[in-house]
Amino acid sequence: xxxxxxxxxxxxxxxxxxxxxxxxxxxxxxxxxxxxxxxxxxxxxxxxxxxxxxxxxxxxxxxxxxxxxxxxxxxxxxxxxxxxxxxxxxxxxxxxxxxxxxxxxxxxxxxxxxxxxxxxxxxxxxxxxxxxxxxxxxxxxxxxxxxxxxxxxxxxxxxxxxxxxxxxxxxxxxxxxxxxxxxxxxxxxxxxxxxxxxxxxxxxxxxxxxxxxxxxxxxxxxxxxxxxxxxxxxxxxxxxxxxxxxxxxxxxxxxxxxxxxxxxxxxxxxxxxxxxxxxxxxxxxxxxxxxxxx
Numbered sequence: 001x002x003x004x005x006x007x008x009x010x011x012x013x014x015x016x017x018x019x020x021x022x023x024x025x026x027x028x029x030x031x032x033x034x035x036x037x038x039x040x041x042x043x044x045x046x047x048x049x050x051x052x053x054x055x056x057x058x059x060x061x062x063x064x065x066x067x068x069x070x071x072x073x074x075x076x077x078x079x080x081x082x083x084x085x086x087x088x089x090x091x092x093x094x095x096x097x098x099x100x101x102x103x104x105x106x107x108x109x110x111x112x113x114x115x116x117x118x119x120x121x122x123x124x125x126x127x128x129x130x131x132x133x134x135x136x137x138x139x140x141x142x143x144x145x146x147x148x149x150x151x152x153x154x155x156x157x158x159x160x161x162x163x164x165x166x167x168x169x170x171x172x173x174x175x176x177x178x179x180x181x182x183x184x185x186x187x188x189x190x191x192x193x194x195x196x197x198x199x200x201x202x203x204x205x206x207x208x209x210x211x212x213x214x215x216x217x218x219x220x221x222x223x224x225x226x227x228x229x230x231x232x233x234x235x236x237x238x239x240x241x242x243x244x245x246x247x248x249x250x251x252x253x254x255x256x257x258x259x260x261x262x263x264x265x266x267x268x269x270x271x272x273x274x275x276x277x278x279x280x281x282x283x284x285x286x287x288x289x290x291x292x293x294x
Contacts, residue, residue, distance in 0.1 A: 040222020069189025
């Protein structure tokens with residue numbers, strides 16, 4: 001594997017790792033964050049489609065990739081609410097862990113992945129590591145009922161969001177297309193769903209997201225997300241890093257997102273909590289590596 005390929009493989013890690021930090025920095029309510037970031041992603045996807053001269057999809061392929069984007073937008077909206085409940089540094093490892101479990105189970109049950117007893121044993125071990133890792137990252141020395149309530153609510157939101165993330169991954173697998181062909185309709189689905197979300201509830205309408213500065217600042221965070229998605233499509237190609245290695249490298253974004261939020265969003269941790277967070281991250285990353293190579 002060449003150094004250039006490794007650098008390409010690390011680009012998604014950087015983009016997806018910085019994405020939640022930027023949304024936290026730019027602020028606003030979840031409605032501002034999801035509208036701004038999906039619009040930024042859609043604009044970037046249009047540019048990528050024009051530069052690569054990617055043909056537009058039609059029929060079932062267009063519908064399924066569009067629904068994939070809708071699923072992601074719904075899931076990410078819930079995760080933004082989870083950020084507000086328990087912070088980025090707690091949410092990201094939980095979200096990554098649940099996504100790994102969800103996509104792995106989908107692959108095994110529906111797609112017939114992890115064939116054989118050995119693969120299933122390693123896969124089960126990886127899922128166990130994720131559960132332990134997620135538990136460690138949510139550890140808090142402060143036994144305050146209000147704080148614990150926020151963590152429970154945040155984890156519940158992320159758990160529900162996992163259904164959307166699995167849909168985001170699963171819908172494109174039902175049709176025969178390449179990643180670049182899926183990118184634009186996915187981004188369009190994200191933006192449409194976010195727009196609907198902006199008018200869905202009274203509180204969202206009263207927030208007037210299109211008159212809020214934070215909405216437009218979050219377009220920048222969407223560009224970072226799109227950068228990660230586009231470079232992941234390149235990294236996962238067989239002639240670059242391949243799907244397994246490309247996916248594993250991209251999942252390292254949880255390290256940047258978690259540690260970055262602690263230092264840049266000032267989500268303070270005690271020494272013991274920091275040790276727990278680092279230990280949990282290591283377990284989640286190891287589990288991600290195991291599942292990628294099964």
